[in-house]
Amino acid sequence: MEVDKGKGEAEETRKVAEADRDTVTLKSSDGKLFEVSKEAAARLSTVLAGMIAGGSIDDNGTDLKQIGSEALENVVDYCNKHANSIPSAALISSSISFNTAPFKEPEEWERKFVDRLSHDALFDLVEAANFLGMERLLDVTCHKISEMMKGKSPDQIREVFNIKNDYTKEELEEIRQELAWAFYDD
Amino acid sequence: MGSGGEMPGTEAAAAAAAGCIQALPEDLLAEILARVPPDVAFLFRCALVCKRWRRHLADPAFLRRLFPESGRPSLLLGFLVRRRRPSATSWRRRIAGLFMNRAPAFVPAPRSALGPRRRFLTSFVRDDAGLLQKAELLAERDGLVLLRVFPRAVGRKMYSLCVCSLLTGKVDVLPPLDAEGVGGYAILPSSNLGAAPHHPADRYSNLFQVFLISVHRSSKQLNVHSFSTAATSLQNWGTKSSNGDA
Structure with a gap:
C-alpha cells in the first residue's frame, strides 16, 4: 500500500474502493500493491485500458513485473494528481498528436511532479510510463530529461548523465568540422 | 509485452544501476532527444556526446519526425529571368533609365530557401x-x-x-x-x-x-x-x- 506520500489521496482512493469496485490493484516487481482509480488508469494508460477492457485485471493485484515499487508509486501518484487537475479533453488531444512535434508543454503541477524526482527515479518513471503506454506521463518525463541538457556542452551532458565518451579525438574533430555551423556561437 | 525488458550483459546492468540515460531503450532515447528543439544547433551539437546519440540524430526517420515535410523548403529554389532591354518607345526608355540595374532577376519558387522576394542576381x-x-x-x-x-x-x-x-x-x-x-x-x-x-x-x-x-x-x-x-x-x-x- 502507499506508505508516506499523498495520504489524503490514498485515503480517498480506499474509500472509493470500499464503496464500489472502482479501482484496480497493481503489483510491482517487488510485490508491493498499489490501488488506482479504474477510470484514471484507463484514461491515462493504453496498456491498463486494454487490460481492463479485456478483463485481465487481477483483483488480488495485477502483476507489473517490469516496474519497481518506487516507479509504480510515482505512476499511481501521477494518476491521482491527474484526475484532480486536468480536463480529459486536453489530454486526449495531446495523446493523439503525440507522434508529431511540437509537444505540449507540461503543466505547472506536472513540472513540480517531476522536479522532485531523483535521476534514478526519473529514468525509472520514463520506462514505466513507456511500458504502460502512458503517453502524457512519457511526454512530461522526457521533457524533463531533455531540459536537463539545456545550455550544456557535450562534455557537461556526458557528466550529467554519466555517459562514456566513445569517440576518438579525431572523430570528435571531424564531426565538429562537419557541423561547423552549429558551433558558431562558441 | 511480458518479456523483453530484461537487459542481459554486465555493461547494461551497470548502466541501469547508475540510473543512466544510456540504459534506456532506443525509442525512449529518441523521445528525449526529440524534445530538445527548437534550438536546432544545440540538438546537432548533442551528436558529440557519444556515437549512440549521433546515430539517433542522423537517423532520417528521426529528422523527418522533427522537421515534417510540409515545412521543408522547396527543392526548386527559383528562376532567373533576363531583364528585358528597353524597347524603342521613348517613355519606356525613360522608365528603364530610372532602374539602372539590368542584371538578371531572381524569382523565388514558393517556400524557396532563398527567401520569398524577387531580387537581382547582384544581390x-x-x-x-x-x-x-x-x-x-x-x-x-x-x-x-x-x-x-x-x-x-x-x-x-x-x-x-x-x-x-x-x-x-x-x-x-x-x-x-x-x-x-x-x-x-x-x-x-x-x-x-x-x-x-x-x-x-x-x-x-x-x-x-x-x-x-x-x-x-x-x-x-x-x-x-x-x-x-x-x-x-x-x-x-x-x-x-x-x-x-x-
Whole structure:
C-alpha cells in the first residue's frame, strides 16, 4: 500500500474502493500493491485500458513485473494528481498528436511532479510510463530529461548523465568540422 | 509485452544501476532527444556526446519526425529571368533609365530557401565592376549560374563567360574563348563530377565544369569546348572536334 506520500489521496482512493469496485490493484516487481482509480488508469494508460477492457485485471493485484515499487508509486501518484487537475479533453488531444512535434508543454503541477524526482527515479518513471503506454506521463518525463541538457556542452551532458565518451579525438574533430555551423556561437 | 525488458550483459546492468540515460531503450532515447528543439544547433551539437546519440540524430526517420515535410523548403529554389532591354518607345526608355540595374532577376519558387522576394542576381554576388549589368543568362544548375558578359561587345566571336555561385557569392571569370557558332551551354557543379576529393578552405566546393557546343560554319566541324576548375586541369579551355557528318 502507499506508505508516506499523498495520504489524503490514498485515503480517498480506499474509500472509493470500499464503496464500489472502482479501482484496480497493481503489483510491482517487488510485490508491493498499489490501488488506482479504474477510470484514471484507463484514461491515462493504453496498456491498463486494454487490460481492463479485456478483463485481465487481477483483483488480488495485477502483476507489473517490469516496474519497481518506487516507479509504480510515482505512476499511481501521477494518476491521482491527474484526475484532480486536468480536463480529459486536453489530454486526449495531446495523446493523439503525440507522434508529431511540437509537444505540449507540461503543466505547472506536472513540472513540480517531476522536479522532485531523483535521476534514478526519473529514468525509472520514463520506462514505466513507456511500458504502460502512458503517453502524457512519457511526454512530461522526457521533457524533463531533455531540459536537463539545456545550455550544456557535450562534455557537461556526458557528466550529467554519466555517459562514456566513445569517440576518438579525431572523430570528435571531424564531426565538429562537419557541423561547423552549429558551433558558431562558441 | 511480458518479456523483453530484461537487459542481459554486465555493461547494461551497470548502466541501469547508475540510473543512466544510456540504459534506456532506443525509442525512449529518441523521445528525449526529440524534445530538445527548437534550438536546432544545440540538438546537432548533442551528436558529440557519444556515437549512440549521433546515430539517433542522423537517423532520417528521426529528422523527418522533427522537421515534417510540409515545412521543408522547396527543392526548386527559383528562376532567373533576363531583364528585358528597353524597347524603342521613348517613355519606356525613360522608365528603364530610372532602374539602372539590368542584371538578371531572381524569382523565388514558393517556400524557396532563398527567401520569398524577387531580387537581382547582384544581390547574391558582388559585382563591383558592373560585369553582370548586361550579362546574358546561359545556363543554371544547383545554384551555379553561367553568364555571358558583354554579349554585344566588339569582337563578337570572343566569349567572355563568368560563373556566379548563388550559395557562396563567388564570381569566377573564365578565360575568354574564341569560338564561332556556339549553340549549346551546360554547367555541371562538382557534386555531379563523381568523386570530388578537393575541398576549399571554406568547405563550400566551388568546383564546376562548363561545356559549350559549337558548329563551325564553313567546315561544319562540331566542337565541344570544356572548362574545368578541377585542381588537376590547366584552368583553360579545351576543345574536342569531330566532323559534322558523325
